[in-house]
């Protein structure tokens with residue numbers, strides 16, 4: 001089965017390939033729209049070429065919610081959530097689904113999530129997709145309260161999962177934590193550590209991804 005891994009930037013793509021040379025890996029750009037567009041393009045081209053993909057992985061670095069996801073740790077999504085897709089109202093944030101539109105959540109196959117966590121030692125939990133990086137404690141608390149158990153905040157997963165779902169494919173997100181979610185502090189970023197954790201994680205995840213059977 002062919003696997004497509006979608007990262008945002010080339011450094012993440014190189015970190016994934018260093019650990020797992022098998023899957024095809026692309027750097028789609030930052031944000032959910034770029035991620036969705038590039039994922040849809042790759043999946044469609046592969047299907048039209050008669051070599052369709054069977055599984056899509058959103059991968060990269062991300063912010064970790066404390067204390068569950070410390071810097072340098074790895075997380076596997078049990079849900080991929082569009083955390084800011086909705087409307088602000090006097091009563092607070094309302095997701096688009098409550099307004100009668102679309103989706104705000106994709107759930108990867110539970111057996112795949114379990115197997116990836118067992119192989120890599122990663123934590124599992126919701127991974128949030130946002131269009132604005134959190135920069136305050138208040139915003140971090142608001143997101144954590146709205147999404148109990150949230151581990152990670154990043155910017156691409158929901159776009160990747162939407163494109164995969166449009167072609168009937170499962171998607172899962174694998175993120176290594178580069179910074180805490182909270183007040184902006186560029187000195188707290190540990191991008192090198194996170195990219196290394198991503199390489200190590202994909203080294204262990206590769207056999208699980210490559211042997212996964214969507215029909216099991």
Ligand SMILES: O=C(O)c1cccc(C(=O)CC[C@H]2O[C@@H](n3cnc4c(=O)[nH]cnc43)[C@H](O)[C@@H]2O)c1
Nearest residue numbers: 008030061062063133134153154155156178181184
């Ligand atoms: O300028 C800042 O304060 C800032 C803080 C964290 C990340 C950024 C980025 O622009 C990186 C976006 C890029 O990296 C992923 N990422 C990494 N950490 C986070 C985060 O805490 N929240 C959201 N996204 C994050 C993201 O998936 C993008 O690909 C700037």
